Amino acid sequence: MSNTLISLAKSDVEDILIKALDGKGKGDESLGYDECIRLMRSKDANLIGKVANILKERLYDKTVSFINNLILNYTNVCITYCKFCAFYRPPGHPEGYTVSIDECIRRVGLARELFNIRQVLMQGGHNPDLGIEYYESIFKAIKTRFPDLAIHALSPSELDMIARVERSSTREVLSRLKDAGLDSIPGGGAEILDDEVKRVISPLKISSDGWLRIMEEAHRLGIRASATMMYGHVESIEQRARSLMRIIELQRRTNGFIAFIPWNFEPNNTELKRAGVVKYSSGGMELLKMISISRIMLNGLIDHIQSSWLTNGIGMAQLALHYGADDFGGTLHGEEVVSATGARATTLTQERIVKAIKQVGMKAAERDNMYNIIRYFD
Numbered sequence: 001m002s003n004t005l006i007s008l009a010k011s012d013v014e015d016i017l018i019k020a021l022d023g024k025g026k027g028d029e030s031l032g033y034d035e036c037i038r039l040m041r042s043k044d045a046n047l048i049g050k051v052a053n054i055l056k057e058r059l060y061d062k063t064v065s066f067i068n069n070l071i072l073n074y075t076n077v078c079i080t081y082c083k084f085c086a087f088y089r090p091p092g093h094p095e096g097y098t099v100s101i102d103e104c105i106r107r108v109g110l111a112r113e114l115f116n117i118r119q120v121l122m123q124g125g126h127n128p129d130l131g132i133e134y135y136e137s138i139f140k141a142i143k144t145r146f147p148d149l150a151i152h153a154l155s156p157s158e159l160d161m162i163a164r165v166e167r168s169s170t171r172e173v174l175s176r177l178k179d180a181g182l183d184s185i186p187g188g189g190a191e192i193l194d195d196e197v198k199r200v201i202s203p204l205k206i207s208s209d210g211w212l213r214i215m216e217e218a219h220r221l222g223i224r225a226s227a228t229m230m231y232g233h234v235e236s237i238e239q240r241a242r243s244l245m246r247i248i249e250l251q252r253r254t255n256g257f258i259a260f261i262p263w264n265f266e267p268n269n270t271e272l273k274r275a276g277v278v279k280y281s282s283g284g285m286e287l288l289k290m291i292s293i294s295r296i297m298l299n300g301l302i303d304h305i306q307s308s309w310l311t312n313g314i315g316m317a318q319l320a321l322h323y324g325a326d327d328f329g330g331t332l333h334g335e336e337v338v339s340a341t342g343a344r345a346t347t348l349t350q351e352r353i354v355k356a357i358k359q360v361g362m363k364a365a366e367r368d369n370m371y372n373i374i375r376y377f378d
Contacts, residue, residue: 036241045289052292052324065367069330070111078125082202086269122153126161139181150369156214157189157206187228192235193243219256232264232282259304262290284316288323295324
């Protein structure tokens with residue numbers, strides 16, 4: 001700590017880091033847009049990381065959590081045609097699929113038996129042929145067979161699609177799905193919460209205001225959520241900072257986000273790469289910086305920051321645990337969205353996560369979807 005304070009005097013963001021260490025969070029002295037911009041422009045990534053790690057260890061010491069998880073990508077049929085996505089197929093495409101209700105339940109039951117999963121993360125394309133009864137049937141069947149299994153499902157953009165199919169409000173859709181067993185929702189569809197960016201990378205997808213509105217509706221109904229940021233494509237530093245600030249503003253109103261997950265865009269097999277708009281991913285150092293800035297900016301607001309191993313690999317995720325991340329994310333079985341880019345294998349077992357956490361001198365703990373610790377691994 002003392003060495004860090006000595007180093008701060010040489011930093012161009014000294015005042016921000018001292019403010020963060022002093023515990024400024026929700027009040028009038030909390031960090032804002034200008035400070036966020038300065039952190040993102042700073043070259044002191046390692047020092048920012050040290051401060052972020054101090055903040056993380058004040059909350060969790062050396063404990064790093066993870067969840068036993070099944071990814072259920074129920075359909076790849078999609079009509080939003082996002083230019084950053086290698087997963088989707090348009091309606092009628094020979095490679096398009098929709099998993100039947102019975103097959104969804106079979107996969108969940110098998111994962112429960114083999115891996116003792118605690119959560120089902122269900123995400124897919126924006127499929128205009130799927131009404132709300134499809135999702136209700138799956139959720140009710142899961143809860144009937146496995147009442148303690150958490151359902152973490154359907155991003156705001158998917159919920160918007162369901163509401164359009166049903167010609168209903170998203171609030172009504174959320175209410176019905178909660179009654180069917182929905183526990184929490186993932187943050188997909190946010191990307192960068194700036195419509196100038198969205199007009200380039202996902203012009204047919206839900207707007208920034210729409211994403212925030214649906215998240216607020218979920219929070220008001222008692223449905224907790226994670227928030228995400230996909231960075232490293234066409235956005236500017238200013239747009240990246242505004243996106244984070246919009247999440248902060250909503251969290252101040254609702255306190256509905258339980259985790260934040262920044263992850264970098266992977267361009268392989270996407271339209272953005274084919275068009276020459278984005279040639280390379282932003283790299284590991286940018287991930288560490290974004291993890292650190294997230295911890296500092298969200299201190300006192302959103303307690304959990306995930307290490308984003310999926311797009312950057314286990315080694316970078318291990319480093320992220322020293323830059324402010326407290327959660328490794330989940331074991332992955334069956335994930336197809338990121339794997340469609342060909343970036344890396346996307347299966348990760350509990351044993352591999354525990355080993356990765358221990359290798360960097362930290363204590364592994366299994367959690368549930370609300371980040372309550374279930375057990376520690378000695």
